[in-house]
Amino acid sequence: xxxxxxxxxxxxxxxxxxxxxxxxxxxxxxxxxxxxxxxxxxxxxxxxxxxxxxxxxxxxxxxxxxxxxxxxxxxxxxxxxxxxxxxxxxxxxxxxxxxxxx
Amino acid sequence: xxxxxxxxxxxxxxxxxxxxxxxxxxxxxxxxxxxxxxxxxxxxxxxxxxxxxxxxxxxxxxxxxxxxxxxxxxxxxxxxxxxxxxxxxxxxxxxxxxxxxxxxxxxxxxxxxxxxxxxxxxxxxxxxxxxxxxxxxxxxxxxxxxxxxxxxxxxxxxxxxxxxxxxxxxxxxxxxxxxxxxxxxxxxxxxxxxxxxxxxxxxxxxxxxxxxxxxxxxxxxxxxxxxxxxxxxxxxxxxxxxxxxxxxxxxxxxxxxxxxxxxxxxxxxxxxxxxxxxxxxxxxxxxxxxxxxxxxxxxxxxxxxxxxxxxxxxxxxxxxxxxxxxxxxxxxxxxxxxxxxxxxxxxxxxxxxxxxxxxxxxxxxxxxxxxxxxxxxxxxxxxxxxxxxxxxxxxx
Amino acid sequence: xxxxxxxxxxxxxxxxxxxxxxxxxxxxxxxxxxxxxxxxxxxxxxxxxxxxxxxxxxxxxxxxxxxxxxxxxxxxxxxxxxxxxxxxxxxxxxxxxxxxxxxxxxxxxxxxxxxxxxxxxxxxxxxxxxxxxxxxxxxxxxxxxxxxxxxxxxxxxxxxxxxxxx
Numbered sequence: 259x260x261x262x263x264x265x266x267x268x269x270x271x272x273x274x275x276x277x278x279x280x281x282x283x284x285x286x287x288x289x290x291x292x293x294x295x296x297x298x299x300x301x302x303x304x305x306x307x308x309x310x311x312x313x314x315x316x317x318x319x320x321x322x323x324x325x326x327x328x329x330x331x332x333x334x335x336x337x338x339x340x341x342x343x344x345x346x347x348x349x350x351x352x353x354x355x356x357x358x359x360x
Numbered sequence: 361x362x363x364x365x366x367x368x369x370x371x372x373x374x375x376x377x378x379x380x381x382x383x384x385x386x387x388x389x390x391x392x393x394x395x396x397x398x399x400x401x402x403x404x405x406x407x408x409x410x411x412x413x414x415x416x417x418x419x420x421x422x423x424x425x426x427x428x429x430x431x432x433x434x435x436x437x438x439x440x441x442x443x444x445x446x447x448x449x450x451x452x453x454x455x456x457x458x459x460x461x462x463x464x465x466x467x468x469x470x471x472x473x474x475x476x477x478x479x480x481x482x483x484x485x486x487x488x489x490x491x492x493x494x495x496x497x498x499x500x501x502x503x504x505x506x507x508x509x510x511x512x513x514x515x516x517x518x519x520x521x522x523x524x525x526x527x528x529x530x531x532x533x534x535x536x537x538x539x540x541x542x543x544x545x546x547x548x549x550x551x552x553x554x555x556x557x558x559x560x561x562x563x564x565x566x567x568x569x570x571x572x573x574x575x576x577x578x579x580x581x582x583x584x585x586x587x588x589x590x591x592x593x594x595x596x597x598x599x600x601x602x603x604x605x606x607x608x609x610x611x612x613x614x615x616x617x618x619x620x621x622x623x624x625x626x627x628x629x630x631x632x633x634x635x636x637x638x639x640x641x642x643x644x645x646x647x648x649x650x651x652x653x654x655x656x657x658x659x660x661x662x663x664x665x666x667x668x669x670x671x672x673x674x675x676x677x678x679x680x681x682x683x684x685x686x687x688x689x690x691x692x693x694x695x696x697x698x699x700x701x702x703x704x705x706x707x708x709x710x711x712x713x714x715x716x717x718x719x720x721x722x723x724x725x726x727x728x729x730x731x732x733x734x735x736x737x738x739x740x741x742x743x744x745x746x747x748x749x750x751x752x753x754x755x756x
Numbered sequence: 757x758x759x760x761x762x763x764x765x766x767x768x769x770x771x772x773x774x775x776x777x778x779x780x781x782x783x784x785x786x787x788x789x790x791x792x793x794x795x796x797x798x799x800x801x802x803x804x805x806x807x808x809x810x811x812x813x814x815x816x817x818x819x820x821x822x823x824x825x826x827x828x829x830x831x832x833x834x835x836x837x838x839x840x841x842x843x844x845x846x847x848x849x850x851x852x853x854x855x856x857x858x859x860x861x862x863x864x865x866x867x868x869x870x871x872x873x874x875x876x877x878x879x880x881x882x883x884x885x886x887x888x889x890x891x892x893x894x895x896x897x898x899x900x901x902x903x904x905x906x907x908x909x910x911x912x913x914x915x916x917x918x919x920x921x922x
Contacts, residue, residue, distance in 0.1 A: 259757060259758060259875060260758065260759060260873065261758055261759075261873025261874050261875040261878075262758050262759055262762045262802070262873060262874045262875075263865075263868070263873055263874075264868050264872055264873065264874055265861075265864045265865045265867075265868040266762065266766070267762075267799070267803070267874065268864045268868065269857075269860065269861045269864050269865075270766045270769065270770070270799075272857065272860045272861070272864065273770055273773070273857055274769065274770070274773050274792070276853065276856065276857060276860075277770075277773040277774060277776070277777055278773075280777055280853065281776060281777035284777070285777070285836070286836060287782055287833065287836045289782045289785075289824065289827065289828060289831075289833070290776075290782055290785050290836070292824075293776055293782075293785050293786065293789050293824065294776065294777065296789060296816075296820070297773060297776055297789060297792060300792060300793060300796055300816070303796070303808075303812075304796055304799065304800075307800055307803050307805045307808065308803060308874075310803075310805070311803045311804060311805075311874060311879050312868075312872060314879070314881070315881065316881045316882065316886050316887060316890050317890070317894075319805050319807075319808050319882060319887060320887065320890050320891060320894075320895050322805075322808055323808060323811065323887065323891070324898060324902060326808075326811060326812065326815055326816060327815075327902050327905075327906065328902070328905065329816070329820065330815055330816070330819065330820050330906075330909075331905055331906050331908075331909035332909075333820045333823060333824070334823065334909050334910070334912075334913045335909050335912045335913055335916070337823055337824065337827045337913075338912065338913040338916035338917045339916060340827065340831075341827065341830075341831070341916070341917055342916050342917075344831050344833075350831060350833040351836075
């Protein structure tokens with residue numbers, strides 16, 4: 259059976275990471291920005307597991323496991339912060355939460 | 361035979377049996393609850409209401425299928441699809457029986473055995489939460505939204521004690537594959553106590569069994585945890601705006617989840633398809649005896665009929681039971697049918713407990729329900745896991 | 757078979773990823789992100805990481821994204837209104853993106869010549885037992901630290917989201 263070249267997985271991971279960055283820089287809704295960050299973290303997970311396959315070790319998967327746990331903790335706290343921002347500013351547009359600017 | 365063809369045959373058989381079981385599980389539920397409430401239940405549509413599920417299916421199919429305005433159509437149609445797909449997929453790793461030989465191929469009575477079977481079932485039930493959350497959101501109705509949010513919050517809160525209660529017998533059994541879990545529960549202590557998880561030393565998993573069962577009630581939104589879909593509380597909760605086949609999809613998803621959760625309990629705690637006492641002591645004749653007994657009772661009621669129609673229906677039922685008893689005596693079919701009988705008996709017993717509790721207990725208020733999950737079930741599950749781990753580490 | 761599965765799920769992942777960035781309503785972005793996570797779980801399975809695929813679905817797609825969906829439903833913010841962007845960004849953005857990705861793809865392929873292809877079933881160290889062994893022997897300190905991190909996150913979320921006690 260033919261296999262899939264390893265570089266294809268890395269290219270897919272790069273594509274997803276780039277999409278995450280594009281969303282992070284471009285979108286104005288704070289929740290969508292947060293979701294782009296999660297997309298970036300998923301792309302990095304794919305890279306870790308691909309290299310774990312190449313080096314025939316389990317360490318890459320352990321790193322990926324830790325990334326998932328940290329992402330879950332970050333999502334919990336980040337969403338709580340978003341709720342607080344919404345309660346105080348009544349907006350989810352990050353352009354309007356700019357009272358400390360200038 | 362070709363692997364794909366064999367898998368296809370197994371999938372078709374399992375799907376057919378599952379869908380028929382779901383339809384008749386509803387009949388059983390209505391009859392049992394009716395008898396708990398001292399009334400006859402469905403009686404008119406076919407003998408003893410046996411065609412009632414067919415009538416319900418026809419009604420649901422021919423109802424007007426409307427989509428309310430101002431809803432997000434894609435999410436509105438996606439939600440029952442997710443709910444029913446996830447509910448039906450999770451049955452695919454449950455072992456129904458032991459190894460058999462079909463058409464010259466040695467195979468197992470299980471659709472597929474994954475190395476991570478237990479995690480697969482947990483994962484599918486985690487994704488099934490989306491069906492309910494999206495249904496509540498997409499209906500553009502405040503009762504649906506509240507019911508959907510409450511129901512999803514309840515389901516994810518009770519996933520924690522569920523997973524911890526699953527982890528405790530896994531410490532004893534040392535594997536995640538469901539086929540191996542059942543195999544490691546074979547054998548007998550002292551010749552007659554089976555090696556099931558709830559009896560295994562160093563720590564009989566009685567507490568895990570009870571925690572798993574209570575969390576399973578909450579996961580499947582059954583009484584006493586069914587506030588989010590109670591008719592007299594929230595109109596009908598998250599499936600208020602759904603009619604005809606989409607409502608049938610949610611219904612099927614709930615019953616299918618119930619069957620899956622009972623099957624998981626049987627596999628993890630009650631030894632799956634293994635018999636209660638060894639075959640050497642005669643457990644192979646138990647199904648025959650049970651069916652003969654049931655046939656005798658049906659025949660007695662047929663010969664002393666209470667209602668006029670009983671003089672015809674009960675003897676027919678008795679004949680069916682006697683035929684089943686004879687089938688279990690055929691030695692060639694016995695190897696395949698006995699494990700199926702034990703699995704069906706245990707799962708059916710648990711389903712009866714589900715239905716029995718539905719007819720007996722009142723329901724929790726929502727804050728009581730969530731407090732119960734986080735302040736009682738979760739610490740108890742953690743302590744149970746710690747004690748199991750301690751005993752396994754000391755005595756193995 | 758490996759190639760077909762990879763192409764299908766990579767295509768689903770990329771399409772859902774583009775959807776996350778492009779959709780106006782946050783809930784559609786959330787559903788697309790769940791699609792990305794699901795297809796990544798299948799790709800993890802192809803790479804032999806069976807335990808991690810299950811954890812990805814249970815934790816990421818089944819709990820973290822449910823949290824996102826809850827917050828979106830609670831806040832009910834509605835669609836996002838597109839504001840004006842610079843003409844340069846609009847015209848050059850997508851072609852530059854493709855050029856960048858093409859460059860990345862070329863360099864990646866030249867650094868990893870296809871000597872080691874990914875086949876399903878070739879990686880034997882991804883089972884739950886192996887990960888458990890590594891977590892509790894070699895990576896014990898990070899494991900304990902991360903449990904403290906989760907505890908801090910729980911405390912932080914509870915404190916931030918509780919009602920004001922007036």
